[in-house]
Amino acid sequence: MPKAELHIHIEGSLEPELIFALAQRNQIAIPYASVEALRSAYAFTNLQSFLDIYYAGASVLLQEQDFYDMAHAYLARAAADNVVHTEIFFDPQTHTARGVAMETVLHGLHRACMDAQKMWGLSAVLILCFLRHLSEEDAFATLEQALPLRDKFIGIGLDSSELGHPPEKFARVFARCRALGFRLVAHAGEEGPPAYIWSALDVLKVERIDHGVQSTHDPLLLQRLARDRIPLTVCPLSNQKLRVFPDLAQHNLGALLDAGLVATVNSDDPAYFGGYLNENFTQTFAATGLGAPHAYQLAANSFEASFIPAEQKQALVGRLQAYFLKFE
Ligand code: HPA
Ligand code: ZN
Secondary structure, three states, X not given: OOEEEEEXXXXXXXXXXXXXXXXXXXXXXXXXOOHHHHHHOOOOOOHHHHHHHHHHHHHHOOOHHHHHHHHHHHHHHHHHOOEEEEEEEEOHHHHHOOOOOHHHHHHHHHHHHHHHHHHHOOEEEEEEEEEOOOOHHHHHHHHHHHHHHHHHOOEEEEEOOOOOOOHHHHHHHHHHHHXXXXXXXXXXOOOOOHHHHXXXXXXXXXXXXXXXXXXXXXXXXXXXXXXXXXXXXXXXXXXXXXXXXXOHXXXXXXXXXXXXXXXXXXXXXXXXXXXXXXXXXXXXXXXXXOOHHHHHHHHHHHHHHOOOOHHHHHHHHHHHHHHHHOOO
C-alpha cells in the first residue's frame, strides 16, 4: 500500500556492505574482518549498545558522494516498499565532529532526495537532529552552521541517548528553531519516562513525538495525545531489537491505535534492526494479530502526520483508498 515513512535515520540505513565499500574508497580502517563479522556484532541490549556501533559505522562517511550513495540506497529501498513520501533524519554532529563540512553532508543528502522524486516519484525531505548527549551550546553551533543551507531541510529533531538528557535541556535552541519557522519533532518515551513526552510537547512544543511508546503508562498523556492529534512515529523492529518490549507480540501498537492515537509505523535504523518499512509491517502484524483495517489506519495516519501540504495529503489518502478498494 502507498504510505509515508516519518522516522528513519539515514545513518541507520548504512548496510554493512556499503560500510565496507566506503571504508575501502576512503582508506579508513574498520575493526571488523568481514561484512559477516560486522553484521554479527549487531546484538544489542538497549539503546546505548546500538548507538555505540551506529556512530562507529558512520565514521566511513567523508565525501559528498558517500552521503549521496547512502541516501540513494535507502530511497531505492523505500520506493520498492511503495513509500511515496519520506521525512529523513540526519545527525550532522556525528560528521562535523570528524571534520566533515555541513555542506558536504547536506549537499549529498539533498541531491539524493531530489533524484528520488525524478526516479521514482518519491518525495523526500530532511530533518536535522541534534544529538541530546551533547550540550545545548553544541546544538546552537550546529544550527548556525546549517542556517546558510536552510532551504535544504524542513525541520529539527532530537535523538541519541535519551535517559539523563530530557527535552528541556534543549529548550532555548528549540525556541530559536521554532522562531525560524522549522517543523519540530523529538524522540521521547523510547526508553525515557512519560515526563519526557510531556516536556517535548510543553517545553519544546514539538508537533510529533518519535517513538512515544512509553505513553501507555500515563492515561492522562494518552488523552492529551489523542485530543491534540499528536502523531507518534512508532518503530516496532527497533523496539524489539533494543528490548523496549520483551518481544514483538507484546508491542503496544494495537493499544495505541485503540486509544485513538495517530500512530504510524517506521523503520528507524533499518540496516541495524533487520528490516525496512514493509518488513516492520509484516512482522508486527504477524506477531500481534493486527489486520487490514489497522494497516489502512496506519498508512492514513502516516499521511496525516507528515509535513506535506494539506492538498497533497488529500491526494495521497485518495490513492490509499483506491488501493484498498481493489480488495473489497
Ligand atoms: N533513538 C535515539 N537515537 C537514535 C535512534 C533511536 O532509536 N536511532 C538513531 N539514533
Ligand atoms: Zn529514531
